[in-house]
Amino acid sequence: DAGVIQSPRHEVTEMGQEVTLRCKPISGHDYLFWYRQTMMRGLELLIYFNNNVPIDDSGMPEDRFSAKMPNASFSTLKIQPSEPRDSAVYFCASSLGGYNEQFFGPGTRLTVL
Amino acid sequence: GESVGLHLPTLSVQEGDNSIINCAYSNSASDYFIWYKQESGKGPQFIIDIRSNMDKRQGQRVTVLLNKTVKHLSLQIAATQPGDSAVYFCAETPVTGGGADGLTFGKGTHLIIQP
Numbered sequence: 001d002a003g004v005i006q007s008p009r010h011e012v013t014e015m016g017q018e019v020t021l022r023c024k025p026i027s028g029h030d031y032l033f034w035y036r037q038t039m040m041r042g043l044e045l046l047i048y049f050n051n052n053v054p055i056d057d058s059g060m061p062e063d064r065f066s067a068k069m070p071n072a073s074f075s076t077l078k079i080q081p082s083e084p085r086d087s088a089v090y091f092c093a094s095s096l097g098g099y100n101e102q103f104f105g106p107g108t109r110l111t112v113l
Numbered sequence: 114g115e116s117v118g119l120h121l122p123t124l125s126v127q128e129g130d131n132s133i134i135n136c137a138y139s140n141s142a143s144d145y146f147i148w149y150k151q152e153s154g155k156g157p158q159f160i161i162d163i164r165s166n167m168d169k170r171q172g173q174r175v176t177v178l179l180n181k182t183v184k185h186l187s188l189q190i191a192a193t194q195p196g197d198s199a200v201y202f203c204a205e206t207p208v209t210g211g212g213a214d215g216l217t218f219g220k221g222t223h224l225i226i227q228p
Binding site: 059099 | 145147149154155156157158159162202204206215216217218219220221
């Protein structure tokens with residue numbers, strides 16, 4: 001298995017632009033998580049899905065952030081409009097079952113100018 | 114949720130020595146604890162986990178200890194190797210209703226291995 005796949009690996013955009021981050025979880029995993037990592041705040045959970053259904057989005061910072069999981073093999077995290085304070089590394093993780101090892105992707109490093 | 118924090122931001126050890134990384138958590142409802150290792154430019158990688166009905170669990174060269182009385186978690190790495198250099202995170206989540214919650218991560222400890 002290729003593991004969790006994220007794209008793009010790096011994204012540089014200007015303030016106000018729309019940004020879409022993509023994630024392909026490990027085949028067969030039923031949970032998908034989106035995290036954000038910054039030096040100041042560390043790793044923070046943004047949202048997670050179970051069987052493609054959003055379960056908890058309380059970590060999504062603002063309405064500018066949205067996430068979807070149209071099928072078991074694909075999820076997106078969208079920021080519209082983006083702001084410089086959104087600059088961070090965004091990780092996607094998946095797991096089989098809710099209380100088992102989460103496998104993380106390599107992350108997307110987002111820079112908003 | 115409540116925060117999970119680490120006592121020391123940086124730990125420097127000699128190659129071959131044992132390392133102990135500590136973590137304090139404040140959520141008394143936490144039932145599931147995990148240690149992750151993150152190397153530069155990579156995503157966190159699972160090391161070992163422990164549930165609240167246990168106080169010790171061993172893996173290959175690693176041991177996790179859980180003291181629920183004082184809400185303390187530690188990761189012991191035996192015979193530290195250069196490849197162990199990384200940032201180590203503890204994470205926790207309460208086990209609720211058969212579902213899942215996302216992990217709450219501590220800030221991390223940077224383990225530096227000296228030759």
